[in-house]
Amino acid sequence: MAKLEILHFPDPRLRTRALPVPVVDAAIRQLIDDMFETMYAAPGIGLAATQIDFHQRLLVVDVSEEKDQPLVFINPEILLRDGVEEMEEGCLSVPGIYDKVQRAERIKVRALDRDGQTFELEADGLLAVCIQHEIDHLDGKLFVDYLSNLKRQRIRKKLEKARRQGEPDPVAEHGETAL
Amino acid sequence: MPAETVSARTLAAKAVQQVVQEGRSLSQCLPALLAQAAPIDRSLTQELAYGVLRWHARLQQQLQQLLSHPLKAKDQDIGCLLLVGLYQLIHTAIPPHAAVHATVEAVRATGKRWAVPLANAVLRAYQRRQTELEARADAQPTSRYAHPDWLIEMLRADWPQDWQAILTANNERPPFVLRVNTRQGEVASYRAALQAEGMQNTTLSVAEQALRLDQPVAVERLPGFADGAVSVQDAAAQLAAQLLDVHAGMRVLDACAAPGGKTSHILERSPELAELVAVEIDPARVPRIEQNLQRLGLSAQIIIGDASRPDSWWDGRQFERILLDAPCSATGVIRRHPDIKSLRRTADLEDLTVTQSDLLDAMWPLLAPGGMLLYATCSVLRRENEQQIERFLQRHPDAQEAELRVAWVVDWGRQVSHGRQILPGAAGGDMDMDGFYYASLIKRCEDS
Numbered sequence A: 001m002a003k004l005e006i007l008h009f010p011d012p013r014l015r016t017r018a019l020p021v022p023v024v025d026a027a028i029r030q031l032i033d034d035m036f037e038t039m040y041a042a043p044g045i046g047l048a049a050t051q052i053d054f055h056q057r058l059l060v061v062d063v064s065e066e067k068d069q070p071l072v073f074i075n076p077e078i079l080l081r082d083g084v085e086e087m088e089e090g091c092l093s094v095p096g097i098y099d100k101v102q103r104a105e106r107i108k109v110r111a112l113d114r115d116g117q118t119f120e121l122e123a124d125g126l127l128a129v130c131i132q133h134e135i136d137h138l139d140g141k142l143f144v145d146y147l148s149n150l151k152r153q154r155i156r157k158k159l160e161k162a163r164r165q166g167e168p169d170p171v172a173e174h175g176e177t178a179l
Numbered sequence B: 001m002p003a004e005t006v007s008a009r010t011l012a013a014k015a016v017q018q019v020v021q022e023g024r025s026l027s028q029c030l031p032a033l034l035a036q037a038a039p040i041d042r043s044l045t046q047e048l049a050y051g052v053l054r055w056h057a058r059l060q061q062q063l064q065q066l067l068s069h070p071l072k073a074k075d076q077d078i079g080c081l082l083l084v085g086l087y088q089l090i091h092t093a094i095p096p097h098a099a100v101h102a103t104v105e106a107v108r109a110t111g112k113r114w115a116v117p118l119a120n121a122v123l124r125a126y127q128r129r130q131t132e133l134e135a136r137a138d139a140q141p142t143s144r145y146a147h148p149d150w151l152i153e154m155l156r157a158d159w160p161q162d163w164q165a166i167l168t169a170n171n172e173r174p175p176f177v178l179r180v181n182t183r184q185g186e187v188a189s190y191r192a193a194l195q196a197e198g199m200q201n202t203t204l205s206v207a208e209q210a211l212r213l214d215q216p217v218a219v220e221r222l223p224g225f226a227d228g229a230v231s232v233q234d235a236a237a238q239l240a241a242q243l244l245d246v247h248a249g250m251r252v253l254d255a256c257a258a259p260g261g262k263t264s265h266i267l268e269r270s271p272e273l274a275e276l277v278a279v280e281i282d283p284a285r286v287p288r289i290e291q292n293l294q295r296l297g298l299s300a301q302i303i304i305g306d307a308s309r310p311d312s313w314w315d316g317r318q319f320e321r322i323l324l325d326a327p328c329s330a331t332g333v334i335r336r337h338p339d340i341k342s343l344r345r346t347a348d349l350e351d352l353t354v355t356q357s358d359l360l361d362a363m364w365p366l367l368a369p370g371g372m373l374l375y376a377t378c379s380v381l382r383r384e385n386e387q388q389i390e391r392f393l394q395r396h397p398d399a400q401e402a403e404l405r406v407a408w409v410v411d412w413g414r415q416v417s418h419g420r421q422i423l424p425g426a427a428g429g430d431m432d433m434d435g436f437y438y439a440s441l442i443k444r445c446e447d448s
């Protein structure tokens, strides 16, 4: 397995609209494994293929506390939406930024699983929010698009500055001196 | 979407609590805590944890004065959060209202609602009474220097001229020093590679492969790091491989090897060794040696074993060079590991000095006549250093001290009664190295 690199806002590749996965084969399953590894390491609860620069309709999710309920959605479609909910969201492609976004409270989704079998699932709460957030990625959309222009500009500047400065490394900063 | 993360203040306070209450080291407990932080909060978490432990004795004294009665043992989580709050007010550029707000929120997140007004009151009272509280902290050595009393006393006894400079240096931030792997390229070309990335750096006259970066960076951003072009190691530690003076064809023993910093430096400098044997007692630390060697493209014979009992692993062939980088109080590297001040006890010192002399005695028979044993510690206490060598020389008439020369610099560190002592940071002069001690022992040939 391999950890993949996550694209960061304002990378234009995050704006790509993904195409359907044509066949669920061994290569896709390998990619799914790598996406889970990347997501858990981040640490995250959802990751869309777009975020790792692979532009087919595929996403992985695990909102469980124990990190033991991995879910895969291939070519997902939202069949039903119901209610309105506002939740604070963040995004692995927009590190450190959190803001409130409104989404449907409950959804019904149809997708293929990792064996290429069709399944349907009803979700609410965090799971529903997370699936909607990840499907947005497949359409080239980010949660910051729901915020005001001004806020988005500020976020862009903040992230660009953070990137230039880099993040000092825990071990390196204090040196490798064994006791 | 990111997983729900824990705030930097909460995580830093947890790290402090694990160190101070449970006696765990920062390097043991911090990685798991950092994994719960949002990536953007990791460096802040770390800065707060290191900072609070650096100033712990002082902050603790100030906190006591701000509380009308001491916190209960079960409320030490609140106590640690308050220390994190005070640290931000005193030592960081975080605007005071933001420091107070974030800390109070972290207190609220513990679920102890009674502590929310307390946290507000304590942090605001500090702001009001800052001048008075700082003056009071300066009035007592423990809080002034933020070191335990016994250590201040020991340093004062050992270094009557320098103890204050040592204590001050221990509270400074350490420099970020690299070691260029000269098997892959020259120091000058790596310098240029760094400069091309905008990473300003300087060479150091004593340590031949060392470059000091002006600004610390994540190691992954160092050119060629993953491919072994460079390692992170203080200049004082880099002197070991130079002093060991290894030549082609020699058999070399590194008796206390993990995590392999000096093992790999010896190999980088001397490609044509007959053999390098690296011994390490702690199996949990051995993978670190392997990872370091692998990244640097080097290999050594690694043995998990007790260097003080060579019978169980030694094949009977003597070594021309032995590096004994002994376990020690680490009092020379407090600026890199401020948790040492909370973890170390006087009783440890007694055990350590016994271990050190056992190791010296056990290694001596493994040294070939005419060969050199280099004794090293990252301690500044005489009992672990020159006094240890003094007693060793009395026990072993066939041992003789040799001059310690590095590069073309004759005068580095300080000549002490036996060996050379480097004092940390500015206490040791303008080379700004970690506190370290070296002594070189030569085994006389029978007929001389």
Ligand SMILES: C[S@@+](CC[C@H](N)C(=O)[O-])C[C@H]1O[C@@H](n2cnc3c(N)ncnc32)[C@H](O)[C@@H]1O
Binding pocket: A178, A179, B237, B255, B256, B257, B258, B259, B260, B261, B262, B263, B279, B280, B281, B282, B285, B305, B306, B307, B308, B325, B326, B327, B328, B359
């Ligand atoms: C100061 S550190 C060595 C640092 C290492 N030389 C480097 O430069 O990376 C001391 C090491 O000695 C190990 N050690 C302690 N007692 C030992 C013994 N009796 N035999 C072998 N190793 C021992 C410790 O586990 C620790 O890893």
